[in-house]
Amino acid sequence: xxxFRYSRAVDVADAVRLAGSPGARYLGGGTNLxxxxxxxIEQPDALVDVTAMPGEIExxxxxxxxxxxxxxxxxxxxxxxxxxxxxxxxxxxxAGASAQIRNMATLGGNLLQRTRCAYFYDNHGSRCNKRQxxxxxxxxxxFHRNHAILGASAACIAVHPSDMAVALAALDAVVHLxxxxxxxxxxxxxxxxxxxxxxxxxxxLLEPGELxxxxxxxxxxxxxxxxxxxxxxxxxxxxxxxSVAAVLDIADGExxxxxxxxxxxxxxxxxxxxxxxxxxxxxxTAAAFAAAxxxxxxxxxxxxxxxxxxxLARRTIVAVLRELAGDSA
Amino acid sequence: MTMxxxxxxxxxxxxxxxxxxxLDLVREHLHLPGTKKGCNQxxxxxxxxxxxxxxxxxxxxLAVQFEGRSVTxxxxxxTPGALHPLQAAFIEHDGFQCGYCTPGQICSAIGMxxxxxxxxxxxxxxxxxxxxxxxxxxxxxxxxxGNLCRCGTHNGIIDAIAEIVSADVLLPEPAQ
Numbered sequence: 001x002x003x004f005r006y007s008r009a010v011d012v013a014d015a016v017r018l019a020g021s022p023g024a025r026y027l028g029g030g031t032n033l034x035x036x037x038x039x040x041i042e043q044p045d046a047l048v049d050v051t052a053m054p055g056e057i058e059x060x061x062x063x064x065x066x067x068x069x070x071x072x073x074x075x076x077x078x079x080x081x082x083x084x085x086x087x088x089x090x091x092x093x094x095a096g097a098s099a100q101i102r103n104m105a106t107l108g109g110n111l112l113q114r115t116r117c118a119y120f121y122d123n124h125g126s127r128c129n130k131r132q133x134x135x136x137x138x139x140x141x142x143f144h145r146n147h148a149i150l151g152a153s154a155a156c157i158a159v160h161p162s163d164m165a166v167a168l169a170a171l172d173a174v175v176h177l178x179x180x181x182x183x184x185x186x187x188x189x190x191x192x193x194x195x196x197x198x199x200x201x202x203x204x205l206l207e208p209g210e211l212x213x214x215x216x217x218x219x220x221x222x223x224x225x226x227x228x229x230x231x232x233x234x235x236x237x238x239x240x241x242x243s244v245a246a247v248l249d250i251a252d253g254e255x256x257x258x259x260x261x262x263x264x265x266x267x268x269x270x271x272x273x274x275x276x277x278x279x280x281x282x283x284x285t286a287a288a289f290a291a292a293x294x295x296x297x298x299x300x301x302x303x304x305x306x307x308x309x310x311x312l313a314r315r316t317i318v319a320v321l322r323e324l325a326g327d328s329a
Numbered sequence: 330m331t332m333x334x335x336x337x338x339x340x341x342x343x344x345x346x347x348x349x350x351x352l353d354l355v356r357e358h359l360h361l362p363g364t365k366k367g368c369n370q371x372x373x374x375x376x377x378x379x380x381x382x383x384x385x386x387x388x389x390x391l392a393v394q395f396e397g398r399s400v401t402x403x404x405x406x407x408t409p410g411a412l413h414p415l416q417a418a419f420i421e422h423d424g425f426q427c428g429y430c431t432p433g434q435i436c437s438a439i440g441m442x443x444x445x446x447x448x449x450x451x452x453x454x455x456x457x458x459x460x461x462x463x464x465x466x467x468x469x470x471x472x473x474x475g476n477l478c479r480c481g482t483h484n485g486i487i488d489a490i491a492e493i494v495s496a497d498v499l500l501p502e503p504a505q
């Protein structure tokens with residue numbers, strides 16, 4: 001690991017000031033960044049520890065929740081308001097990593113974790129455009145059963161590894177940011193991450209030095225039902241092959257509102273807007289759920305090793321929507 | 330001013346080199362070799378320690394992040410002459426073979442018992458809204474999935490933990 005300067009921020013303004021140099025990075029729980037530094041894939045010359053920043057889980061005047069970026073994954077998953085009003089978020093968090101890692105990992109760090117593509121991690125043995133732009137991608141003709149079927153490019157087929165972010169995408173969460181010059185802005189979490197295109201080394205639309213300060217969950221009607229289902233190679237402590245976060249408002253068989261996001265299939269949490277538009281206002285039947293899944297997956301471009309994900313995603317979308325619809329379907 | 334944390338109740342100076350992991354601090358600087366380095370990348374759980382009662386992976390933790398915190402390693406959990414009840418249960422139920430993962434398993438299980446008591450849900454918890462969580466074998470297995478045993482003694486490990494948890498014996502806090 002390359003030497004670096006360490007400092008601990010007491011608040012947001014302090015953090016942004018301390019991270020003023022180009023080689024500085026924010027440090028949350030360290031569960032991904034420390035590992036990447038040990039492999040010399042990340043080589044920051046300064047780490048600004050933001051885990052001491054104030055910020056809890058608060059009710060917003062609109063009836064939603066405002067969650068500080070330093071809140072640990074466990075604290076978020078166990079919070080009564082999250083468990084009862086946003087079950088998809090609790091479910092997604094406890095589907096990820098291990099209990100030890102969830103006790104360390106922060107909300108902001110979870111969003112900014114990097115892909116677990118094995119070729120990205122193989123620093124000295126493989127080519128990777130995300131690690132070294134222009135180098136080439138060994139996953140394309142390699143072992144890519146875990147890789148993207150939607151929104152990938154010829155330069156990169158890596159997937160975003162977070163479960164929590166998939167739930168946040170389905171919930172229309174908003175990311176609050178503070179920049180180096182003190183500027184404050186917010187953007188939908190679905191706009192935080194970008195597709196790889198020709199620049200897979202750039203994961204997000206954050207400005208240099210910009211800090212995630214909080215995530216806001218908009219209020220949801222009490223009638224909304226939500227859940228998260230993760231399909232993986234073993235039943236625990238594994239990354240998703242495919243995951244589905246879904247929120248459904250259905251009454252008398254009619255879908256009043258629906259939000260669906262997919263994990264394990266793209267470079268970013270994949271909001272399934274095509275499927276949603278097929279369903280919204282229609283009837284919540286199994287046939288409609290299948291048609292919606294097909295509409296979303298029509299754009300899928302698989303490789304030989306991951307073509308199975310299309311059918312897996314289709315079945316998982318349908319199963320989750322049927323579960324949420326219950327007797328209403 | 331020297332920054333400190335406590336390890337098993339004793340004050341310890343933070344390392345000058347920020348690269349030192351909490352794992353290397355306890356093993357190499359403090360000569361407490363009970364905590365094990367398995368994968369050193371957060372995959373195996375052998376390095377699990379308790380920080381203020383919460384289980385974490387010491388291999389992914391930079392020691393400098395833990396100023397003012399209270400760290401408990403397996404050396405602070407029990408001693409050969411005064412075993413923690415969970416250590417005795419591991420012996421009773423053959424919860425280990427080579428023993429390399431055992432310190433991490435035991436620290437992890439102590440943290441897990443607190444999480445169940447606090448009502449933290451898991452991936453297999455059916456009712457997220459329920460205030461109490463029954464410590465079924467499925468719950469224990471899911472909650473211990475971050476601790477691998479290459480000898481394959483998971484059945485004995487779960488037996489040992491289940492005995493302590495289901496007997497409703499409150500796991501005592503580790504000695505400080």
